[in-house]
Amino acid sequence: MEGQRAPQNNGTTSPDDNDRVVSPHLPLVGRPCHDNMYIVQFPKDQVYRVPPSENALIVERYRNPPPNEKKGRRVCCCSPCLLLTIAIILLTIIAVVGITLATLFIVYNPTGPTFTITNFVAKNVTRPPHYEISFRVKNPNKRLGIIYETSAVSMLFDEDQVAKGTFPKLLEQGKDSPTQFKVNVTSTRRTLPKKTGNKPMVFELDMNLGVRVAASGIKTWIMKSNVVCKFKVNNLGSDSRILSQVCDTHFKQY
Template sequence: MAEGATPSHDHHDTPSSDQQTQAAQPASAAFHSGTYVVQVPKNQIYRVPPPENAVIAERHRNPAHNATKRPCGSCCRLSCSCVLPLLILVLVLGLIAGIFSVLLRPKDPIFKVERVAFNRLNSYPEYDIRLRAKNPNKIFGILYKKGGVASLSFRQREIAKGNYPTFYQDHNNSTVFGILFRGSNNVVLPTEIEKSMKTQKPKVQVSFSIKMDVMARMRIGLLNSGSMKLAVACDLTVDTLAKDTRILTQKCRTERRL
């Protein structure tokens, strides 16, 4: 080596000042703030199981408890097995009642007019008529259903309407019931009715016709026959409409219609 020459060093053997500074810094100082994407292997991803899995696991843990719970199909089969015998029983009872009604031939009820009273309130004429229904059958009761209508006529002209009541009548029984016939204020009363309600001496007789359409059933115990329609007609004559009306003559008839 020549005198006064500066000794030379290999570049790779001696690190530079920048490299020494970076080496002296801790490892955490090499990361800066920002957004990073972290990739995780698929076999380390854990998922939350759906709620259905919990129900399945519960069934496996408690098989005895699950046995008491029947599925919808079993419930349907059970309900069908219960309803079907009831339907068959109802059909059999209806058939028996129909056979009884045909073979025994129940009689129609008999009607009679008991009392007639005339009122006139607020220009609306009212006829309060009481009738008696007699059931001549020895084993059949009669059920008078809803929907029965009645009308009152004078000389084949309707002057008032009413409703037939609903009630049950036992065998060999007589029942008294009332029907309130109401007229309209638009209907002009016939002259005979005006005279009969105002004149007591001499009394003025008046004749009426009552028509009733009644829906009924024959009954033996818990057995009911099919519905039948009864057409009832009564022709009667009263001595007066003023006071203490008395029925002079009457005739009632009952017909059964299909």
């Protein structure tokens, strides 16, 4: 503007010259002057830089991980505690059951059932024939019950198998009590064995039984009870009767 003088420069520069805003009325030397153009200068220590967009995404991802990553971290963090808890529970259950079973064996000392044949009938009216055998079975344990789980029964005559069958399954016998059981075995031949002269007929009955002993609702594992009965009968007719018998029981706790 007229009447104003430009400031004189005596060759020295003030320390604050770089921080001052250049007047829009004074064009820079060596650059053309354009209308409505302003030039602003800032000190270098006040220049702020904006980080690249990919850096912002990385920071945001670390601050707010996806739900799947959060869930995975939580499971990994808690899984050792969960496994330890499950292991402690299982060990406790095993210890309680083990102590209970040890008490059953040490205090009660279970034994297998004893058998006595009370009746033997051969029925030839069916094809193939079958045999009906009645037993009196005693549980010698005074404080333990017996549960019959599995069985395999075979009958021999002159050392040859003549019949086979099974023992009644899932029968429970009370403590220190005799029980009547009946077993039907089917003949493996078309006809019954023949009697020779006046000699008695000798049979052998083999029973492989799987039993459990129980007390206060607690059952043991399946134990083996092998029963072998050797007996003699006068004949296989309607007047058949048992002349003699010997039944041995081999009981295995383990």
